[in-house]
Amino acid sequence: MLTALKDPAVLRQDVLASFVVFLVAVPLCVGVAVASGVPAELGLITGIVGGLLVGALPGSTLQVSGPAAGLTVLVYEAVRTYGPGMLGPLVLAAGLVQVALGLLRLGRWFRAISVAVVQGMLAGIGLVIVLGQLYAMADAEAPATGPERIAGLPGLAGDLVTGGVSPAAFAVGAATVAVLVLWHRLPPAVRKVPGPLAAVALATAVTCLADLPVARVEVRGLVHAVRPPDAEALAGLLTPGAIGTVLAFALIASAETLFGAAAVDRMHSGPRTDYDKELIAQGTGNTVCGALGALPMTAVVVRSAANVQAGARTSLSRVLHGLWLLLFATLLPAAVGAVPLAALAGVLVHAGTKLVPFGEVLPLWRDHRGEAVVLGVTAVAVVVTNLFEGVLLGLLLAVVKTAWDTSHLHIEVRQGSAAPSGGLVVRVAGNATFLRLPRLLEALEALPHDRPVELDLSGLRHLDHACRHALENWASRHDATATSPVRFDGPGRRGDEERGEP
The missing domain is CATH 3.30.750.24 (STAS domain)
Known part of the structure; x- marks a missing residue:
């Protein structure tokens, strides 16, 4: 960061990169919060903490943190099970666990997790996100479980035809997905604007100009959204279910962060990530987010890739992107309130499909059939049961497969x-x-x-x-x-x- 302040050329690159990351982060922060069943402002708060605090801490130079689609399913289940008031204590405790893991220098051990299990976990999360957000695209409430959502899809299609749900909202969501799919085919000058921002902005403009009857994001302001944990909520952490949720938050957020760090390190030639310091930084950020009652954070590959591709040179770009988020949420909250929920659902449907490695399954099946089975079973288990149980089943299957392979x-x-x-x-x-x-x-x-x-x-x-x-x-x-x-x-x-x- 000091290098950017001393060198005008580096400073200019970091400032420009920070604006790009900010534009990518806004729709994702809001969309992840809405999909998690919490106020939109909580997603912005997590993004702000990820920029201003985690961005200034040592660990990774160019990796950007904030609310991630990968934790949406777990947050939604936690809020539905324990209530919104327990979100802060759960995230705070998970952050402390991450800090402890980093201090014990256990960060590098997360790299020992089977890649097939991680891919299966992300694929399962992606499928759950898609299944849930298809209902949100029609301004309809999604069923509680994965099997129920799958079984309800024919009924949702019938309601779209008969008008039982909002065809206008679904059209807005489908158009948002179409823009995101086609965005990379447009001229480079147009693609300087991040695809998610452009898709949401277009959907918002069309919705407002045509006065379409679709649901919009509810906005109350940052101050009203902050919910520090009280003594009763903190006491709820002592239940076995809450302890399991805390461990799931900590382990899954840590694994996603450190796997993302390995991917981001391959994108640039700058300093490599210190996994233990990055784990401490993420834990510190989650501890603060928990104290504010906000969403959990993790490093996000989409934002990190945008940061690298925009030419960021130091961690200053991460910090500035958090500052722009703070100014936006403080000065322009009405802009968030104009966004249709269906457009955000479309962004998450697109993000969810990108978590499913469609192009890698057949090659993996041909070359490493056992790994493909682990991936598939983990993904299906996440959809059918829940994230924590699905990952445990995947890890168990990976251990059995390894034992079988080594016992020639x-x-x-x-x-x-x-x-x-x-x-x-x-x-x-x-x-x-x-x-x-x-x-x-x-x-x-x-x-x-x-x-x-x-x-x-x-x-x-x-x-x-x-x-x-x-x-x-x-x-x-x-x-x-x-x-x-x-x-x-x-x-x-x-x-x-x-x-x-x-």
């Missing part, structure tokens, strides 16, 4: 060179774990009982307790019926030495 076991049965009379050598190599136990036992139980058998286990890199126990039991049963006992080469049965067996 090669079994080879051949005629023993030292036993021309018909003796068999069974060579077992690799990792003998309980996951491969059925295959191992099938191969051993298929051996004839009238021929000597030698088990060559010297090629095993790992033999777990379950497989060792199974080998001992099989050898005992085989010895009881065979004409000669089983001979072990390598890590064989316990007690072989005591029995005098080779």
